[in-house]
Amino acid sequence: MRVIVILGRVLDPSGIVVKGKAGRIFVNREEYVLQPADRCALEAALRIKDAALAGLRPSQDVEVVALPRGPLPDDDVLRQALATGADRAVYLVGQVANLPYTDDAAAVRVLAAAVERLGGADLILAGATTMDTGQGQLGPRLAEALGWPQVVGAWHVAAADGRVQAVCQSSPLLVGEEGGGTSYVTVEADLPAVVTVLPGVLKLRYPDGARLINVYRGVGEVAEGLEQWDVADLVDMESLKPLLERRGQDFPPERERGVRIDGTPEEMARVVADALRQHVGR
Amino acid sequence: MDASYLDLLMAQQEEVTEAAGGGGGIWVVADVVNGTVAPVTLEAIGAARTLADSLGAYVYGVLLGEGVTDLAQTLYQAGADGVRVADHSSLAQFALEPYLKVLSDLIEAEQPEVVIFGATAQGQGLAPRLAQHTGGGLIEHVTAVSLDEATRTVQGAFPIYGGEYFEIAACPEARPQFLTIEPGAFSAPFIDSYRKGEPTPLEVEPAEPAVRVLGPAEDFEPSPVPLVQAPVIVAAGRQAGDFEMVKRLALALGGQVAGDRGARDAGWIGPEQIVDVRGVTVAPEVYVAVGIRGDTFHNAAIEEAKFIVAIHPDPDAPIFEIADLCLEADPAEVLPALLEALA
Numbered sequence: 197m198r199v200i201v202i203l204g205r206v207l208d209p210s211g212i213v214v215k216g217k218a219g220r221i222f223v224n225r226e227e228y229v230l231q232p233a234d235r236c237a238l239e240a241a242l243r244i245k246d247a248a249l250a251g252l253r254p255s256q257d258v259e260v261v262a263l264p265r266g267p268l269p270d271d272d273v274l275r276q277a278l279a280t281g282a283d284r285a286v287y288l289v290g291q292v293a294n295l296p297y298t299d300d301a302a303a304v305r306v307l308a309a310a311v312e313r314l315g316g317a318d319l320i321l322a323g324a325t326t327m328d329t330g331q332g333q334l335g336p337r338l339a340e341a342l343g344w345p346q347v348v349g350a351w352h353v354a355a356a357d358g359r360v361q362a363v364c365q366s367s368p369l370l371v372g373e374e375g376g377g378t379s380y381v382t383v384e385a386d387l388p389a390v391v392t393v394l395p396g397v398l399k400l401r402y403p404d405g406a407r408l409i410n411v412y413r414g415v416g417e418v419a420e421g422l423e424q425w426d427v428a429d430l431v432d433m434e435s436l437k438p439l440l441e442r443r444g445q446d447f448p449p450e451r452e453r454g455v456r457i458d459g460t461p462e463e464m465a466r467v468v469a470d471a472l473r474q475h476v477g478r
Numbered sequence: 479m480d481a482s483y484l485d486l487l488m489a490q491q492e493e494v495t496e497a498a499g500g501g502g503g504i505w506v507v508a509d510v511v512n513g514t515v516a517p518v519t520l521e522a523i524g525a526a527r528t529l530a531d532s533l534g535a536y537v538y539g540v541l542l543g544e545g546v547t548d549l550a551q552t553l554y555q556a557g558a559d560g561v562r563v564a565d566h567s568s569l570a571q572f573a574l575e576p577y578l579k580v581l582s583d584l585i586e587a588e589q590p591e592v593v594i595f596g597a598t599a600q601g602q603g604l605a606p607r608l609a610q611h612t613g614g615g616l617i618e619h620v621t622a623v624s625l626d627e628a629t630r631t632v633q634g635a636f637p638i639y640g641g642e643y644f645e646i647a648a649c650p651e652a653r654p655q656f657l658t659i660e661p662g663a664f665s666a667p668f669i670d671s672y673r674k675g676e677p678t679p680l681e682v683e684p685a686e687p688a689v690r691v692l693g694p695a696e697d698f699e700p701s702p703v704p705l706v707q708a709p710v711i712v713a714a715g716r717q718a719g720d721f722e723m724v725k726r727l728a729l730a731l732g733g734q735v736a737g738d739r740g741a742r743d744a745g746w747i748g749p750e751q752i753v754d755v756r757g758v759t760v761a762p763e764v765y766v767a768v769g770i771r772g773d774t775f776h777n778a779a780i781e782e783a784k785f786i787v788a789i790h791p792d793p794d795a796p797i798f799e800i801a802d803l804c805l806e807a808d809p810a811e812v813l814p815a816l817l818e819a820l821a
Contacts, residue, residue, distance in 0.1 A: 209639045209642065212639075212642075214642045214643050216643070221643065300606075300616075301609070301610065301613075301615070304610065327639065328638055328639055329636065329638060329645065330618065330619050330636060330637060330638070330640070331618045331619070331636075332602055332606070332618060333605070333606035333609065333616050333618060334606075335606075336602075336603060336605075336606035336607045336610070337606045337607070337609065337610040339607065340606070340607040340610035340611055341610055345574070345575075345688030345689050346574065346603070346607070346689075347689055348599070348602060348603050349599065349602075351698070351700055352695075352698060361692070363695045363698045365599075366694070379694060380694065380695040380698050380700070381691055381692070381693065381694055381695055382691075382692040382693060382694075382695040382698075383689050383690065383691050383692065384689070384690045384692050385688055385689045385690070386688070389688075396703065396707055397700065397701065398701070399701070439614070439615035439649055439651070439652045440615050440617065440647045440648065440649050441647065441648050441649070441650050442645070442646070442647060443626075443633045443646040443647060443648045444646045445643055445644060445645055445646065446622070446635050446643065446644035446645075446646055447643050447644070448641060448643065448644070451802060452802070453799065453800055453801065453802060454798055454799055454800075454801065454804055455802060455803055455804060456798070456804045456805075456806060457803060457804065457805055458806075461807060461811040461812045461815045462815045462819075464805050464807060464812055464815070464816075465812055465815035465816040465818070465819045466815075466819050467803070468787055468803060468805065468812075468816055468819075469816060469819035469820045471785070471787070471802075471803055472731060472764060472766075472787070472820065473820070474662065475763060475764045475784070475785045476709075476710055476731050476732065476733075476763070476764050
């Protein structure tokens with residue numbers, strides 16, 4: 197069984213400061229990390245591999261292949277994936293990065309071609325949203341391009357015997373509603389399928405020390421398991437024209453702090469309850 | 479042009495009619511929750527109405543489900559000029575493939591300019607697949623829209639890093655333009671009970687869902703969210719009074735309990751629950767400080783919180799300087815009322 201996991205990187209938000217008044221974003225420390233949701237997708241893929249190994253069924257051999265979510269200036273996230281336990285990774289060079297957010301229609305075209313060149317796959321895992329832009333269209337778009345079923349926003353994924361099972365939130369019940377909070381359902385689809393995994397639901401294991409050293413030995417050279425493909429060989433570059441166009445930025449208004457509420461406890465409670473309802477569960 | 483306002487001025491019963499053919503229009507795909515139209519759908523129709531009036535286009539609503547034909551009037555009242563209803567037993571529960579079949583046939587037939595979904599589980603599943611299917615562009619989690627009238631392009635703002643700032647994007651060439659809008663981001667439209675119309679039923683060819691729901695995941699326990707990542711935190715301080723009430727508030731908001739050093743001294747919380755720069759630094763969506771005076775270390779640790787409510791009897795408590803809503807009151811009096819108001 198081949199499990200493809202799609203990985204992207206994000207500028208660590210703790211290194212940036214947004215100054216709304218100046219209308220500028222200051223990058224104090226330019227450090228990129230693996231997208232949090234993609235981390236969970238990688239962990240889910242590795243757990244599927246572990247489960248197959250634990251079952252010791254040779255027919256259930258799982259190969260985990262890492263592919264980049266969009267244009268990447270370097271192959272660091274793919275090396276991280278190899279160090280953490282992925283079997284193969286394919287670095288796609290030559291994609292044009294002309295947007296601050298990925299235009300997933302173009303990315304999907306490249307990924308679909310890459311999946312085909314890999315010789316197909318049984319399961320594709322990706323993060324359900326990106327941390328920076330919050331866009332979650334890559335997984336469903338890829339499912340549509342391949343004509344596969346999709347499960348969006350999984351908390352837990354297991355795959356074996358030609359089927360994938362995922363745990364998802366049953367319905368977006370609002371906090372405080374009857375039966376409130378959350379309830380979970382198990383869903384099942386036949387492979388091949390695309391599953392997107394929510395951020396923060398699984399903790400990515402630490403990389404194996406020996407693998408880490410091997411993977412990073414001679415950065416710039418091709419590490420074991422890391423392949424490099426040229427995007428121009430996969431798709432017609434003309435077809436990668438982005439659909440979306442940037443039209444500027446907007447900054448939220450400065451917060452007004454220290455607004456006092458007067459009145460009886462009941463009146464205060466009503467104002468606070470309304471404000472809380474508005475902010476909780478956004 | 480839509481001259482519906484003239485009839486409105488005369489306060490007459492108004493029969494909404496849509497233009498015959500021609501394609502285009504702004505379409506809103508409704509979310510139906512527990513037999514009613516979800517608020518986000520009405521907000522989407524409100525936003526679509528504004529766009530449509532500037533473009534000289536019509537607003538259409540699409541209802542999918544079983545027994546949803548009567549809900550069409552709600553969409554008319556919110557501002558739709560036409561409503562299409564796919565009422566069929568195979569659509570009773572949201573399932574991707576049956577819904578996709580209806581919508582992709584409809585989009586192919588009607589060639590809409592803009593298609594708007596709510597950023598709900600349903601919208602987030604459908605919108606990207608339809609966008610990929612039709613070759614359209616999709617902007618997700620839109621919180622504000624504007625119009626580039628020369629090219630009839632909708633510009634959508636969406637939050638970056640959960641709202642630190644907003645990026646504005648547009649889809650200048652590919653049509654249709656798909657948007658999913660964030661629930662609560664747009665104001666609800668005026669519900670005009672004089673508006674009414676006759677919905678158009680759609681032919682439904684049942685499709686087999688590819689994903690089967692096996693039932694509730696009873697043995698599944700989500701991994702506990704660490705305090706650092708908790709979206710809602712209710713924290714207690716020395717003046718909190720009854721800690722049980724604090725816990726109940728946290729439960730009502732679906733949040734986690736924490737506290738300052740005073741709460742630790744009182745034995746209410748563990749050392750890992752102390753919000754303080756020397757303990758845990760947090761960045762929740764909502765932080766409720768109950769009876770916390772707010773020393774420098776505590777306040778620095780909650781700086782990144784998006785919305786802070788402070789309840790403390792002392793009018794000079796430093797927590798009030800950084801809180802968004804300040805209640806100068808005894809928590810023992812406010813909390814019971816607050817729990818009642820939230821119930």
